[in-house]
Amino acid sequence: MAERSEENRFGGRARRYARVGTAVGGVAARMAGQRLGLDLGRDRNAAELTAALGGLKGPLMKVAQILATVPDVLPREYVQELKQLQANAPPMGWPFVRRRMQTELGPGWLERFGSFERTAARAASLGQVHRAKSKDGTPLACKLQYPDMASAVEADLRQLRLIFSLYQRYDRAIQTDQIHAELAERLREELDYRREARQMLLYRHMLAEETGVHVPEPVPELSTGRLLTMTWLDGAPLLDCVEAPVELRNRIAYNMFRAWYVPFYFYGVIHGDPHLGNYTVRPDGSVNLLDFGCIRVFRPKFVKGVIDLYFALQNDDRELAVHAYETWGFANPSKELIDILNQWAEYLYGPLLENRVRPIQPGRGTEYGAEIAGRVHAALRRVGGVRPPREFVLMDRSAIGLGSVFMHLKAEVNWYELFHDLVRDFDIDRLEARQNAALDAVGLPRAS
Numbered sequence: 001m002a003e004r005s006e007e008n009r010f011g012g013r014a015r016r017y018a019r020v021g022t023a024v025g026g027v028a029a030r031m032a033g034q035r036l037g038l039d040l041g042r043d044r045n046a047a048e049l050t051a052a053l054g055g056l057k058g059p060l061m062k063v064a065q066i067l068a069t070v071p072d073v074l075p076r077e078y079v080q081e082l083k084q085l086q087a088n089a090p091p092m093g094w095p096f097v098r099r100r101m102q103t104e105l106g107p108g109w110l111e112r113f114g115s116f117e118r119t120a121a122r123a124a125s126l127g128q129v130h131r132a133k134s135k136d137g138t139p140l141a142c143k144l145q146y147p148d149m150a151s152a153v154e155a156d157l158r159q160l161r162l163i164f165s166l167y168q169r170y171d172r173a174i175q176t177d178q179i180h181a182e183l184a185e186r187l188r189e190e191l192d193y194r195r196e197a198r199q200m201l202l203y204r205h206m207l208a209e210e211t212g213v214h215v216p217e218p219v220p221e222l223s224t225g226r227l228l229t230m231t232w233l234d235g236a237p238l239l240d241c242v243e244a245p246v247e248l249r250n251r252i253a254y255n256m257f258r259a260w261y262v263p264f265y266f267y268g269v270i271h272g273d274p275h276l277g278n279y280t281v282r283p284d285g286s287v288n289l290l291d292f293g294c295i296r297v298f299r300p301k302f303v304k305g306v307i308d309l310y311f312a313l314q315n316d317d318r319e320l321a322v323h324a325y326e327t328w329g330f331a332n333p334s335k336e337l338i339d340i341l342n343q344w345a346e347y348l349y350g351p352l353l354e355n356r357v358r359p360i361q362p363g364r365g366t367e368y369g370a371e372i373a374g375r376v377h378a379a380l381r382r383v384g385g386v387r388p389p390r391e392f393v394l395m396d397r398s399a400i401g402l403g404s405v406f407m408h409l410k411a412e413v414n415w416y417e418l419f420h421d422l423v424r425d426f427d428i429d430r431l432e433a434r435q436n437a438a439l440d441a442v443g444l445p446r447a448s
Helices: 010-035 042-056 058-069 076-086 094-105 149-170 177-190 193-206 246-267 300-315 318-328 335-353 366-382 390-409 415-423 428-442
Strands: 127-133 139-145 227-231 269-271 279-281 287-289 295-297
Touching: 094 139, 094 227, 149 177, 177 390, 193 227, 193 246, 193 269, 193 295, 193 428, 246 269, 246 279, 246 287, 246 300, 246 390, 246 415, 246 428, 269 390, 295 390, 300 318, 300 335, 300 415, 300 428, 318 335, 335 366, 335 390, 335 415
Parallel strands: none
Antiparallel strands: 127 139, 139 227, 269 295, 279 287
């Protein structure tokens, strides 16, 4: 049936502004009080922030998920609470589900399934997932978008721009305009479940030879722009595996590495949302990827820049490092800025530079990463700040998010060998041809 248009209405945006202000304002005020030395109960504040953001849905909750993924960005109490949002956001009830499903598939929608569970199996930022079965008994997952999300996204993006502008008034280390532009484009894309279905097909193609990675199959006849039906994949949350034998944890880490970086180095595509709710683990250590809304297609020369910077660090080749940063879009970087950026690059690339079995972050773990981040941030402020290119945003987020996964697993792997297995025969022309063929096959636009 023809889909009902959900407009980006002024009324919806206005209500969103009011709810965001009410939900976050009180918590922010108490956090400010704590910075002045007032003990106002961080555990209670964290729980209230989780409830507020989870109830709001939408991109602000996704920001919370990102913050909970990156080690040491927030106090421990906040991280523990925000982690709950990654797979357990407050769901909408059956009356809502029934109305939404009728809107998407028509009055006889229930008859098109063998069964459909009333209670959501998972709820996240833009929609919730219900288990179902097809007429032939195939287990299905139905991801149903919450109502009026276009208004919610636009309202939250305006709020985020305001937050960024306020932040830059007292801290100019990182210019945020390109960060906001990148997040805005990716969030708007996530509202289009037809696009996500094509991205799911893209990942099925790119990972077809990876026996340790599983991707669901979309069901077009039971999907619309705001309903995505796919095959159900059974698996356990990753945190259930952190006490498993080290051999299993290492196998999971290997499969996660391949799931993210085979698409990147072979096709120039990355999954930009590595939070814990977007994958599950099978008993044999293989992994299920579950969400394909936040996907980034990179120009082939950006991928080559990632590889160039690795070899620049490995061989202490300053000229190649400058070339890599310029390829990414850092305009005329000074010697001092290169030195600062290399500090962060050496931290991220560190595990790949040592040809030995090791944890992703030995010694002090997340404490060391926070130390490096703080040092780099202070140095950027000292030199007048930096304007990160748009493409850099999700690449950095994925590296940090995956690093967090490997730290949870306490995996000990030869990361050097994993990386070199992927880039040993890298050829930029072959990547471009492979990328274009894959994108054309599923009806996605080419990189620009």
